[in-house]
Amino acid sequence: MKRDELLKNPVYWTTALQMELYRQINVFMQKRGMNKTQLAEYLGCSKGYVTQLLSGDYDHKISKFVELSLAIGKIPEFSFIDVDEYIESENSLYVSTVSSSSCTSV
Incomplete structure (x- = not known):
């Protein structure tokens, strides 16, 4: 798959x-020394749900994504x-990166 096709996916x-x-x-979690169980308690959800979050096995509605972001003190900013x-x-x-990193012999 070409990069432009990937970006449209x-x-x-x-x-x-x-x-x-x-x-x-x-x-x-790291900043607060939390484990999955403690995070689940903090978020008011099950440990299984936290496991899903941390495994990437979910596809939330935007409202849930925003809710989780705010619960950990982050503002989700979309553009x-x-x-x-x-x-x-x-x-x-x-192209700029490749051009500036290429070496020329003297």
Whole structure:
């Protein structure tokens, strides 16, 4: 699958958001020295649900995603970018990075 096709795939973006929520929850747990059981108690949910969250085995409604984010003290910030502009921007960044990291012999 080409990069531009990947960026147009809803699964890619859903997974990216799930991974970021997972990362934020892990940081939250580490800062407070919490285990899964303690996090479940804090969130008012079951340990099994926390296990699902931490395994990425979920697909929440936006309202639940926001609720979980706020529960760990984070504001979820979303932005909407035109797909073609995003792809063009990424391609430009990639070309710029490759150009600046290539070595030339003297």
